[in-house]
Amino acid sequence: MSPAGPAGRPSLAAEYRGVSKSFGTTRALRDITLAIHERTIHALVGENGAGKSTALGILAGRVAPSSGEVELFGRPLPPMQPREARRAGVAAIYQELTTIPELSAEANVFVGQPMSQAGFLSFKRMRKRYEELCGQLGVVPVPPGVPAGSLSVADQQSLEIMRGMASDARLILLDEPTASLGISERRTLLGLMRQMRSDGRTIVFVSHNLDEVLEVADTITVFRNGRLVLTTPRADVTKRELVRSMLGNDADLSLVRSLQEDSGAPVPRRRRRPPGPAGDPLIRVEQLAVPGAVQGVDLEVRAGEILGLGGLVGSGRTSVLRALAGLEPRAAGRLFIAGKEVRWPRSVRRARSYGLALAPEDRKTQGLALEMPAAVNVVMSDLGKVSRWGLISSSRLQSRAQAAVEPFGFDPSRVGERAGRLSGGNQQKLLLGRWKHSEPRVLLVDEPTRGIDIGAKEDVLTALEDMASRGLAIIVVSSELEELVVVCDRVVVLAEGMAAGELDRDEPTFSVAAILDMAFSGGHRL
Amino acid sequence: MRISPAQQTTGEQVPPSPRALPKRSLLADAVSRYSMVGVLVLLVIVAQSAFPGFLSPGNLKVVLLNTAPVGLVAIGMTFVLIGGGFDLSVGGIFAFSGMLYASLANSMPVIVAFALMIPAAIAMGAINGLVITRLHVNPFVATLGSSSIFSGLAYLINSDGAITVTSSSFTYLENANWAGIPAMIWILALCFVAGGVVLARTVYGRSVYIVGGNADAARLSGMRVSIIQGSTYALSALGAALGGMLLASQTGVGQANVGVDVTLDSIAIVIIGGTSLRGGQGAMWRTLVGLLIISTIDSLFNSLAWNSATQSLVKGAIIIVAVALDAWSQRRG
Numbered sequence: 001m002s003p004a005g006p007a008g009r010p011s012l013a014a015e016y017r018g019v020s021k022s023f024g025t026t027r028a029l030r031d032i033t034l035a036i037h038e039r040t041i042h043a044l045v046g047e048n049g050a051g052k053s054t055a056l057g058i059l060a061g062r063v064a065p066s067s068g069e070v071e072l073f074g075r076p077l078p079p080m081q082p083r084e085a086r087r088a089g090v091a092a093i094y095q096e097l098t099t100i101p102e103l104s105a106e107a108n109v110f111v112g113q114p115m116s117q118a119g120f121l122s123f124k125r126m127r128k129r130y131e132e133l134c135g136q137l138g139v140v141p142v143p144p145g146v147p148a149g150s151l152s153v154a155d156q157q158s159l160e161i162m163r164g165m166a167s168d169a170r171l172i173l174l175d176e177p178t179a180s181l182g183i184s185e186r187r188t189l190l191g192l193m194r195q196m197r198s199d200g201r202t203i204v205f206v207s208h209n210l211d212e213v214l215e216v217a218d219t220i221t222v223f224r225n226g227r228l229v230l231t232t233p234r235a236d237v238t239k240r241e242l243v244r245s246m247l248g249n250d251a252d253l254s255l256v257r258s259l260q261e262d263s264g265a266p267v268p269r270r271r272r273r274p275p276g277p278a279g280d281p282l283i284r285v286e287q288l289a290v291p292g293a294v295q296g297v298d299l300e301v302r303a304g305e306i307l308g309l310g311g312l313v314g315s316g317r318t319s320v321l322r323a324l325a326g327l328e329p330r331a332a333g334r335l336f337i338a339g340k341e342v343r344w345p346r347s348v349r350r351a352r353s354y355g356l357a358l359a360p361e362d363r364k365t366q367g368l369a370l371e372m373p374a375a376v377n378v379v380m381s382d383l384g385k386v387s388r389w390g391l392i393s394s395s396r397l398q399s400r401a402q403a404a405v406e407p408f409g410f411d412p413s414r415v416g417e418r419a420g421r422l423s424g425g426n427q428q429k430l431l432l433g434r435w436k437h438s439e440p441r442v443l444l445v446d447e448p449t450r451g452i453d454i455g456a457k458e459d460v461l462t463a464l465e466d467m468a469s470r471g472l473a474i475i476v477v478s479s480e481l482e483e484l485v486v487v488c489d490r491v492v493v494l495a496e497g498m499a500a501g502e503l504d505r506d507e508p509t510f511s512v513a514a515i516l517d518m519a520f521s522g523g524h525r526l
Numbered sequence: 527m528r529i530s531p532a533q534q535t536t537g538e539q540v541p542p543s544p545r546a547l548p549k550r551s552l553l554a555d556a557v558s559r560y561s562m563v564g565v566l567v568l569l570v571i572v573a574q575s576a577f578p579g580f581l582s583p584g585n586l587k588v589v590l591l592n593t594a595p596v597g598l599v600a601i602g603m604t605f606v607l608i609g610g611g612f613d614l615s616v617g618g619i620f621a622f623s624g625m626l627y628a629s630l631a632n633s634m635p636v637i638v639a640f641a642l643m644i645p646a647a648i649a650m651g652a653i654n655g656l657v658i659t660r661l662h663v664n665p666f667v668a669t670l671g672s673s674s675i676f677s678g679l680a681y682l683i684n685s686d687g688a689i690t691v692t693s694s695s696f697t698y699l700e701n702a703n704w705a706g707i708p709a710m711i712w713i714l715a716l717c718f719v720a721g722g723v724v725l726a727r728t729v730y731g732r733s734v735y736i737v738g739g740n741a742d743a744a745r746l747s748g749m750r751v752s753i754i755q756g757s758t759y760a761l762s763a764l765g766a767a768l769g770g771m772l773l774a775s776q777t778g779v780g781q782a783n784v785g786v787d788v789t790l791d792s793i794a795i796v797i798i799g800g801t802s803l804r805g806g807q808g809a810m811w812r813t814l815v816g817l818l819i820i821s822t823i824d825s826l827f828n829s830l831a832w833n834s835a836t837q838s839l840v841k842g843a844i845i846i847v848a849v850a851l852d853a854w855s856q857r858r859g
Contacts (some may be wrong), residue, residue, distance in 0.1 A: 352748035365740075366742040369743055
């Protein structure tokens with residue numbers, strides 16, 4: 001399948017030879033030797049902090065190896081030279097968005113690779129190419145003239161992918177390409193990766209979604225603690241084996257096991273929680289409308305209950321949460337808290353006064369003060385609890401923060417570290433710990449497991465269940481439908497801003513397939 | 527299927543990773559954390575060897591008295607910068623407050639004038655805060671504009687730009703010694719301690735850090751972001767007003783043209799100390815270090831008899847280097 005190289009070997013797109021990388025005392029990569037064959041799709045998997053993103057960054061010329069050599073298409077890559085990597089034919093699409101918010105969607109696709117003639121931009125050609133790319137990606141065409149900053153995260157991710165496609169790169173690096181995409185966009189992207197391979201390009205991608213990895217990759221490499229523990233053809237490995245080698249042997253695999261059920265079959269609840277008190281719901285929403293996003297949505301959640309919001313990206317899930325959190329000033333609807341009607345919250349403080357709190361989707365920009373210690377990020381929901389007469393007690397701050405995050409499996413000795421230095425999973429635990437420190441009555445959680453590793457997912461989901469069993473009402477939005485099926489008591493499926501239906505755990509049809517069925521059938525089947 | 531040599535490696539052979547001992551990074555951290563203290567010590571040694579009387583109590587007194595007014599401004603500025611804002615109006619407020627204080631002192635007891643100035647100063651800063659947080663005007667533009675307004679008001683009080691105060695108690699602070707130390711140095715020290723305690727130990731101070739670090743996260747945690755951010759401008763106005771009043775007390779005259787260098791100097795002091803322009807990072811002790819660095823340099827300049835043009839050149843260069851160092855250390859992360 002690959003053309004043979006001069007030595008009779010298949011030609012390589014990239015090769016690591018004894019590559020190590022340290023950040024201060026952290027050893028991100030230890031003596032990695034790995035060959036990436038041309039015209040293949042090569043997946044890098046592992047827990048957060050295992051080293052896979054660092055490995056990708058080295059190929060992109062963004063991270064300099066501490067020792068060892070890297071070759072691209074048979075030529076050594078000088079370290080820390082993104083420009084050299086690009087010239088060698090590498091295009092990188094990072095997990096963190098690199099779109100420029102002020103530039104138009106179209107201009108973002110052609111950043112660094114504008115189409116021009118004699119120094120003048122060729123607007124017509126770029127528009128045509130832009131439309132082609134939208135078509136290839138199979139997304140609803142993103143309006144080309146709109147500033148990228150005003151687009152949803154998913155749309156911005158699409159722009160990043162289109163930027164990679166627009167380049168003539170021979171080696172394409174993708175870091176968590178599907179993390180913020182909806183199901184249909186994911187499918188299209190996977191198809192697109194295959195197409196790029198048959199066009200003669202090589203793809204290296206990092207993903208937490210093992211189903212996707214197993215579906216699309218030719219070769220899979222597993223990292224753990226900075227070491228390469230396994231490189232194998234896809235055909236020779238099962239999901240369970242992959243998870244085993246990612247985690248080592250000592251990890252708690254109950255979530256993993258439950259996720260390994262066929263996604264169509266009903267998944268049993270992992271732990272029995274006492275059913276919430278019947279009777280009045282703690283929170284009831286009638287006819288919620290957010291202009292341009294949500295229309296006529298009704299919800300109710302009892303204390304002790306976990307409600308999932310399912311649906312595709314753009315179905316209005318996040319808008320519902322934001323409206324409840326007081327972040328949508330134009331939201332309208334009727335809100336009842338413990339049976340009493342209250343004014344719709346138009347500010348976060350008002351929402352908080354009703355007992356509604358949001359753990360946002362974007363941890364880095366909306367969730368955490370990255371330069372501050374982890375402990376401060378936890379107690380910031382209520383500094384009064386760690387102070388007397390307005391004076392903060394450092395020891396109480398420390399101990400309260402530790403107590404709040406420990407149940408989530410966060411190492412309490414690390415609360416003094418800067419939040420920005422922690423892995424995605426640990427950052428998520430800080431966000432949830434914040435609402436453990438100062439407990440709301442209703443917790444709104446947006447994509448709690450996005451971009452975090454399986455071990456941390458398990459911790460986070462277990463913690464949500466524990467919080468619910470102590471009387472919180474929880475509303476969860478997640479693109480990981482399996483997780484909704486695992487932890488939720490009920491799931492309301494949204495489609496195109498309207499409720500498409502509701503599924504109850506007690507019904508025999510409670511499954512990923514049923515959620516998908518509703519999500520794709522639109523808002524007509526109530 | 528071709529596979530790389532590593533295929534045979536399986537997970538079981540990887541030893542459990544021991545918790546790394548962060549010894550070296552602690553040392554590196556300490557070096558970068560306290561680098562400005564090292565710079566200060568170095569400067570003091572240079573100053574002492576260039577001018578052997580530098581560390582004599584008499585000279586230190588002069589150095590500190592010269593620097594006290596702008597030092598007060600820098601204390602307030604520290605709150606604004608850590609809160610993620612910026613205040614260009616302190617020069618205008620500094621001059622206007624000196625003039626207002628002098629003119630009030632000519633028509634009422636000095637102590638009453640002093641007491642009236644406090645709420646007046648807070649009101650000036652509150653206006654900045656409201657314009658920035660409620661009208662959403664960029665802090666640079668808002669305070670640049672209000673600086674012009676306050677400078678104008680200073681001349682409105684007296685078009686000559688100077689008011690001489692006749693009451694002898696107006697210069698009380700200039701002459702008073704408490705426990706053998708000039709009153710002005712006491713005031714400066716007290717304000718540093720108070721500012722430091724508020725910033726480091728109170729709920730308010732911690733909130734300023736959090737808001738400066740990530741305003742969105744603070745808002746979602748239920749903090750009153752506008753009020754916290756706006757209040758830092760009230761504090762910087764209070765510091766600027768106290769500084770202007772102190773200077774007027776030193777000279778016995780309220781002057782409208784004294785604020786020109788104050789804005790740059792106060793921001794420079796805070797930044798040289800190592801407080802970040804990006805907000806969310808810094809400390810009051812850093813501002814003290816910055817103040818001592820700047821005043822040592824000033825004193826050095828004077829003992830070397832450099833003219834003001836040279837001083838201005840060197841000072842500007844120092845500020846740019848300090849910010850570049852901050853950016854560099856930020857990149858290294």
